[in-house]
Amino acid sequence: MKIHRAYRYELDPNTEQRILLAKHAGxxxxxxNWGLARWIEIYEKEGRTTNAIELHRELNRLKKTDFPWMYEVSKWAPQEALRDLEKAFQNFxxxxxxxxxxxxxxxxxKHDRRDSFRLDNSSGTIRLLxxxxxxxxxxKARHIVLPRIGAVRLKEKPIRRKKGGVVRAHLPQGRILHATVSREADRxxxxxxxxxxxxxxxxPKGPAAGIDAGLKSFTTLADExxxxxxxxxxxxxxxxLKRLRRLQRKLSRRGVRDEEKGRLIERTKNYEKTRLEIARLHRRIRNIRLDFLHKLTTELV
Structure with missing residues (x-):
């Protein structure tokens, strides 16, 4: 049977590549956002919906005159974003x-979500070195080739070490469909x-069991x-989580705010420093949860 499996690696980009990665995410x-504005405009003026293909064709026509900076990034970054927009409307x-x-x-x-973008691999340009x-x-060894960005070094070798010194390769064993690049804090x-x-x-073998997710206990399991x-x-x-609440209260006191409306009007250095600290803590919380869930499901299986 065929499945889709994800392989995740941390990147170690140089300064120039970090700028390119941020440009692709932007x-x-x-x-x-442009596609969403056009979708709303077309619906209000013409009473119809549009799609990712139509929007991408229009965006390509505007590149030369209105958005020449988009030639600095791979065509897949905006195209895949418009596909995400179409899927969001389909779900809606x-x-x-x-x-x-x-x-x-x-x-x-920009500051409400993590930077990310997706690159299609229909042309076979994405590959591991x-x-x-x-x-x-x-x-170039221990690198991954990404369109327009080039060969980006991986933080670690794509292997996993198990107890007893057994080494298992963490490498794709099939066709790469696409790559999603994301930033978590400063990584x-x-x-x-x-x-x-x-x-x-x-x-399946063995007795059946029931699992209930609760508030006081994470899970309660009962077997036959x-x-x-x-x-x-x-x-x-x-x-x-306790430290996160404390940092979020600290962040609310940082920056320059409008006295009447209470809105943030200027991001100071201390504000950005605390915001990055919160982003790093969010990454740690996510890793703790994933590690716990992985160990729990492995034990249950």
């Missing part, structure tokens, strides 16, 4: 038909979506014998 955000309209509460697509603000023998990138990551062929899973086992959330998570 171009994706701009294309999404589908939710209205089925009665589900799905919000209308919103404009993306591991042996340094690629003729187009001689001597950049790339996630590769790969189409792989795997054997069909065996039929009536035995009950409770699992609590990890202590480091509780400490990190």
């Amino acid at each position: 171009a994706a955000r701009f294309a999404y 309209f589908r939710g209205r038909k089925t009665g589900r509460k799905v919000g209308h697509p919103k404009f993306r603000r 591991l042996d340094g023998l690629d003729p187009r990138h001689p001597g 950049w990551f790339v996630s590769l979506t790969v189409e792989e062929e795997i054997p069909d899973p065996p039929p 014998t009536g035995a009950i086992r409770k699992t609590d959330a990890p202590r480091p998570l509780r400490r990190a």
